[in-house]
């Protein structure tokens with residue numbers, strides 16, 4: 041069912057007319073994280089995030105997910121530490137989710153699927169001056185992945201959920217301010233897996249240091265249902281399609297090692 045959903049999306053969405061895997065790509069994402077094959081690296085540091093809610097600008101439906109975009113013209117919202125040598129600026133965060141709670145995440149842990157996955161996208165502002173530049177470089181991006189589980193309501197998420205009906209259709213955008221993305225991180229950000237991979241949407245560039253949190257966050261069934269009320273399609277289109285199953289199929293590991301910051 042999940043496979044069918046993923047294949048359906050493959051053929052239906054322009055976003056996916058792109059290559060299944062980048063030709064010659066040997067560090068594509070997402071992947072299954074096989075815990076017993078991950079390698080503990082004691083040199084991995086705790087993550088250091090400094091997010092300024094004042095840099096939050098707008099929320100938009102790009103026809104694939106909804107993105108909350110931040111002002112990344114200064115180093116006000118940054119990520120450093122962890123596996124990273126440089127300072128990275130937050131530019132946006134978004135989610136991937138399924139049509140049911142049985143699947144929706146892009147990464148899996150020992151094949152375990154989660155109903156959704158949060159991605160906080162950052163770019164290397166020590167080395168590059170624009171996201172568009174960094175997106176082409178192998179040390180250009182750092183994306184934090186956080187798994188979502190259905191359980192208690194996430195108070196911090198509700199402000200975002202309340203904004204979604206205003207961006208139901210593709211290409212709709214509304215102002216969205218004073219949101220602290222730090223409230224979406226799990227309590228424990230010291231335990232994570234990290235590996236070198238790619239964006240999971242076009243341009244699929246192999247420029248991402250992935251940092252996948254071991255600890256998930258909980259959101260309520262109703263909050264997740266509002267994600268599913270979004271549409272892939274723009275207001276003009278006669279046939280409306282629910283925005284669900286917006287995850288990429290998993291890619292081969294190609295000999296990569298996934299490191300863990302914990303034993």
Ligand SMILES: CCc1cc2c(cc1OS(N)(=O)=O)CC[C@@H]1[C@@H]2CC[C@]2(C)[C@@H](O)CC[C@@H]12
Pocket residue numbers: 102104105106107134159161183238239240241242243
């Ligand atoms: C939502 C999944 C998504 C959208 C985008 C990126 C990455 C995305 O998810 S992921 N899973 O981190 O790969 C990076 C490139 C971004 C794109 C959103 C639209 C842009 C910001 C363009 O306007 C220019 C660069 C594009």
Ligand SMILES: [Zn+2]
Pocket residue numbers: 134135136159240
């Ligand atoms: Zn993503």
